[in-house]
Amino acid sequence: MDFDFPEDIVIARQKASDFAKKEIKPEDARVYDKQEKFPDDLRKKAFELGIVDYTNPWSMLVTIEELCRADAGMGIAATVSLFGAEVIMLFGSDEQKQKYLGSVQTGKKIMGLAVTESGGGSDVAGIKTTAKREGDKFIVNGSKMFITNGSIADFFVMLVRTSSPDGKRHHGLSTIVVEADLPGFTKNKLSGKLGVRATNTAELILSNVEVPAGNLIGEEGKGFYYIMTFFNISRAYVAAQAIGIAQGALDRILSHLGNLAKSGRSEEITEEIQFLVADIATRVEASRLLTYKAASFLFQFKPNPTLTSMAKAYASETAVFATEKALEITGVSGITGDLERFFRDAKIMEIWEGTSEIEKLIISRNLLKEASEGN
Ligand SMILES: Cc1cc2nc3c(=O)[nH]c(=O)nc-3n(C[C@H](O)[C@H](O)[C@H](O)COP(=O)(O)OP(=O)(O)OC[C@H]3O[C@@H](n4cnc5c(N)ncnc54)[C@H](O)[C@@H]3O)c2cc1C
Structure with a gap:
């Protein structure tokens, strides 16, 4: 250790x-x-x-x-300009890796991952966008919602339904690469979102978009599994985003309190504030340790989804806690300064790539499964 x-x-x-x-x-x-x-x-x-x-x-x-x-x-x-690249890295053909990954790894191109639809993001198996095979093409119809890099990406890894579910809803889903400039592919930039407003988010609408059959990633029908594998990687990076926000809030609290002390106003740093500072700092450190442990398994190709979901949920909740308490501690200067933006940004961490409720369901389902198998 x-x-x-x-x-x-x-x-x-x-x-x-x-x-x-x-x-x-x-x-x-x-x-x-x-x-x-x-x-x-x-x-x-x-x-x-x-x-x-x-x-x-x-x-x-x-x-x-x-x-x-x-x-x-x-x-x-x-x-985030390589968002979704791991799906191609892990499951794509050599040709797809060569064609799509090089240009995003150098920052020349931008990509996105399009899973969520307006019917709800948590229910991944419920997506309705279809890709029907016609000769050497897929004809794609449907829409995607809240897609990061949506109106600036050059291409997307997209989850689509390629066949009807055979009793199991997550069957019949596949991942394909859809290039952004294809006829019938419309992008509408979304504005007015709560946080991370410097990131690009868009709605994607696909109307009879013809995608070469060679753009299917991996095996047809394995899309749900590929996306879940991807989320088990990307959630570690969301945890890192959340730790950054929480640490940033702590930095600003300490700077505010340091200024109070320097200007002879130490009595304003009450015991309650001191307890809050200790609590935030401890949670930030705990988020880091959990995230690094989850990442350590992940980066050695031994992913532990329970740990990754714990890290994502805990770090996100720490970001929300730290930024909310930062506003209380700093008062008017926080509400009118950068901390109000940190507070809005933190909330997004609890939503994207699996809400905190979904992370907690994953954690408890995995633990209960292990318990029922006698581990
Ligand atoms: C800024 C931003 C960027 C995004 N970028 C992308 C992107 O690039 N690609 C992409 O595919 N998606 C993206 N998303 C979508 C994101 O992944 C979804 O918002 C998220 O999965 C939640 O889906 P939803 O918002 O539709 O909420 P819903 O799934 O409708 O959930 C609503 C509420 O119900 C709860 N809930 C849902 N199901 C259950 C359940 N079974 N048990 C208990 N509670 C439940 C949720 O926790 C939540 O509180 C982005 C979202 C945002 C905000």
Whole structure:
């Protein structure tokens, strides 16, 4: 057991922290949030400088943490342009990997993962978008909702129904790569979302979109399994986003309290506030340990979905707790400053890639299954 990161990851964290201090200024974060503007220059710079390095998952994890500590909207926008790549990496053909992954790994292209539909995101098996095989093509019809990078991505990994369920609702689903510029494919950018407003989110509408049959990822009918495998990876990165937000809130609380002490107002740092600071700091540290443990299993190709869901749910709830308490501690300065944005961003962590309720169902189902099998 060793709690120290190897030197290359310590360096990656420091590089990301320095980059965030220089490139994610609070005044810019306010503008990108208010205008719901995607920071593409920041994203490109992060790739050019090697801050975003998808060849090293630990480096990605600590980088996401440090960028979200500065600002979640900009931090996520700069690191999420490969969202869904693991589905191609794990299940795609060599040809698909060559065609699609190279350009996103260098930051030249942007991709997205399109699963959720307007009928509800938690019920993945209930998706209605269809892909009917006609000769050497799939004809895709339907729509997707709340898709990150939706109106800026070059292509999407999309979950579609390729055949009727044979009694089991999650059967008959497949994943295909759908390129964004195909005729019949419309994207409507969504605005007015609560948090992470610098990220791009869109509705996708597909009307008789012809996709080459060669774009099917892996085996037909295995899509549900591929997406669940993907979520067990991506949830570790969402936990890192949440830790970044919670740590960012703690930084701002400590800076506020430090300023009070410096200006001779220490008596305002009541015992209640001290207890809150201790509680937030402890939860942030506990979130980190849980996330790093889940990531350690994951990055050694021994994923532990129970741990990953625990990390995602706990870190998200810690982000919400830390940002809410930060507003209470800092009062007017927090509500009118950056902490109100942190508070809005934190709530998204409890929703995307599995709501906290869904994570808790996964945790308890896995534990109960083990118990019923006598483990
Ligand atoms: C900013 C943003 C970006 C997103 N990006 C993407 C993306 O790139 N790709 C993508 O595919 N999706 C994306 N999503 C969608 C996201 O994954 C869904 O919002 C999420 O899965 C929840 O689905 P829903 O919002 O439809 O809520 P619902 O599934 O309708 O759930 C509503 C409520 O009911 C609860 N609930 C649902 N089912 C159960 C159950 N069985 N037991 C107990 N409680 C339950 C939920 O916990 C929640 O509280 C994004 C969402 C947001 C907000």
